[in-house]
Amino acid sequence: xxxxxxxxxxxxxxxxxIALKNEQWLDRINKTVSQLIYVIxxxxxxxxxxxxxxxxxxxxxxxxxLTFFLAIGTCxxxxxxxxxxxxxxxxxxxxxxxxxxxxxLESAKLILVVGAGLLLGLLMPFQVPYISxxxxxxxLLLLFFIGIQLRNSGLTLKQILLNKHGMIIALVVVLxxxxxxxxxxxxxxxxxxNALAMSSGFGWYSLAxxxxxxxxxxxxxxxxxxxxxxxxxxxxxxxxxFIRRYPCSSIGYAGATSLDFTLxxxxxxxxxxxxxxxxxxxxxxxxxxxxxxxxxxSLGQ
Numbered sequence: 001x002x003x004x005x006x007x008x009x010x011x012x013x014x015x016x017x018i019a020l021k022n023e024q025w026l027d028r029i030n031k032t033v034s035q036l037i038y039v040i041x042x043x044x045x046x047x048x049x050x051x052x053x054x055x056x057x058x059x060x061x062x063x064x065x066l067t068f069f070l071a072i073g074t075c076x077x078x079x080x081x082x083x084x085x086x087x088x089x090x091x092x093x094x095x096x097x098x099x100x101x102x103x104x105l106e107s108a109k110l111i112l113v114v115g116a117g118l119l120l121g122l123l124m125p126f127q128v129p130y131i132s133x134x135x136x137x138x139x140l141l142l143l144f145f146i147g148i149q150l151r152n153s154g155l156t157l158k159q160i161l162l163n164k165h166g167m168i169i170a171l172v173v174v175l176x177x178x179x180x181x182x183x184x185x186x187x188x189x190x191x192x193x194n195a196l197a198m199s200s201g202f203g204w205y206s207l208a209x210x211x212x213x214x215x216x217x218x219x220x221x222x223x224x225x226x227x228x229x230x231x232x233x234x235x236x237x238x239x240x241x242f243i244r245r246y247p248c249s250s251i252g253y254a255g256a257t258s259l260d261f262t263l264x265x266x267x268x269x270x271x272x273x274x275x276x277x278x279x280x281x282x283x284x285x286x287x288x289x290x291x292x293x294x295x296x297x298s299l300g301q
Contacts, residue, residue, distance in 0.1 A: 198220065
């Protein structure tokens, strides 16, 4: 039961053991990760096109996405404001505000890539063979590079442990996301392990969609991808509106993306004091996404 999951998890561990100091190599790895994500998401679109009764499956994807989004978001936002109350952080706005439409453009590109794969698959008179095996091979390579990225993110264990805000925010996000996942499992009548795995994406849409798709098929993969992508898009809009009054809640709702994608918005609207908290919280959640997803997947297999 655990051998297949360990085989997928192994490249991440090996990558995390590699410390790189060459900035050129790190830049190449970052670019390669971006390119591999586009390839896998395109293959996800092709897989969706091969589903029987496609319209019904797309409705299922929409239902799963909306149910998990509302359940997890409600649980997150019901708990995160208590951190702002008990451990207040003084946020200060900067003079420049990051244009949200520019930040959302990258997310739109990813949706278009999935859509392009789906459209091509529907237009072709034959099914593309070996999509599943190709996706799994690329996934192993992607996890290896992601492990290298996490190791070379610049954070030491001491820096993480000393930032109590970041650690507590990450802990609250994890626990409340699982609570939301359990609620969604009850509403949708799906296995608890599937729901807990899906609720462990913490905003990392590309990896979450890929892992869920590899384990449970394109319906779960598509739903997980759109769930986390929707969370990120809402975070981009909500952070500038609420970060001055609720900095910890805003950072927490951003999930794993507070380490990279939403970090410029957090910095420009919340000030420099929010940056270390966002980086630590985002790093912990990014590290936990593959760990918890693969763990719950292994329990359900």
